[in-house]
Amino acid sequence: MKNAVTSLCIGVALVAAPALEGSPQGAAHAQELAPYLQCVPYAREVSGIQIYGDAYTWWDQAEGVYDRGRKPRVGAVMAFEANDRIQLGHVATVVKVIDKRTVLLDHANWSPINGRRGQIESGVRAVDVSRKNDWSQVRVWYAPLNNLGTTPWPVLGFIYGDGKATPRKAPFEPRPVERSPVQVAAVTGKPSRDFLNAFGSLGQGANPPLLERRAPEAPRQIGYTSPPPIQRRAQAQPPVRTAAGDPYANVLAKYD
Known part of the structure; x- marks a missing residue:
């Protein structure tokens, strides 16, 4: 498979690659x-x-597509953070977990071998050197030294290809508050649709009968010898509905 991969990728354009240990990039x-x-x-x-x-870009691209985390797992991709020495970052695949601080990696274009870059390295060690054992910094096998490299490389985490993708959270949308037609009319200050429809179904084209009101009583005077007589204001009387069988009276009674 390695030969096939090499032949597929041999036409990849020449771009910046991980720096050599102890040397400026490039x-x-x-x-x-x-x-x-x-x-x-x-x-x-x-x-x-x-x-x-x-x-x-792999770490951000994986969000919502693949699970991500801080623990190494066989088949996961270790995503290195870009810095001034690996400006395009680096990715390597975990092929074995040795212990909580040691894994074996398969990756390409890390160590120069026989003076050539772009070489494949299989089953090489990477050791977690972070204080919290969270795999945020690693040292990686470096062929010219025949040992681990001396540089602690920053790692963003692991991208898991064997797990279910973490779905993106939908934006929060408050649930609408349900109100009765009478409450809606009270809140908006306008007659509700139900209120208007109640009249719309009654005798379309005919003018509804006017409500009958009692005539106000004439002002009454109460005589006094002293002090002078006081004139009282007339009191408005409540409206009188039309006959009990009147449909408009029934609708109004519902919303009264």
């Missing part, structure tokens, strides 16, 4: 003209995680 391969295998297509082939683009 110093060892500035004069190389031939394209070489990058870490991204190799990690995609080995892990099966279908994310494209530069390695430093």
